[in-house]
């Protein structure tokens with residue numbers, strides 16, 4: 001049993017186009033300097049889906065009405081009692097062109113050229129499952145941003 005005092009609910013959206021995926025270079029704040037999916041906190045009164053759509057629009061000006069939740073990942077950071085409950089959603093149906101914002105610089109990556117060395121360490125474990133169309137549940141225990149102490153990952 002993992003005794004954490006609270007959970008933060010986050011979304012993480014991966015948009016696909018053929019054999020490419022869209023990632024954003026985080027320009028400031030938590031995770032700055034890493035390529036990541038688009039997303040952030042779920043506000044009170046928002047559903048996961050509403051939050052994911054909002055963040056996608058805010059962070060790169062894409063609109064999608066067909067986001068599907070395909071993964072649930074718990075990120076824990078040693079020493080930090082808040083557990084990040086991250087809902088991973090994806091779609092290949094969207095409108096608009098990705099636009100750079102203050103938060104994120106978007107870029108398309110071929111799925112066989114994903115910049116894992118510039119991403120969160122756990123991504124190389126679960127992102128391939130998303131690309132293969134699997135549903136998954138995971139738990140990652142980080143120590144700082146550059147070390148994974150333990151992880152579990154299963155397809156469901």
Ligand SMILES: CSc1nc2ncnc(N)c2[nH]1
Pocket residue numbers: 010011012031036038039040075084086120121122123
């Ligand atoms: C959307 S916020 C976020 N926190 C994360 N922690 C670890 N790995 C990630 N990919 C993360 N994304």
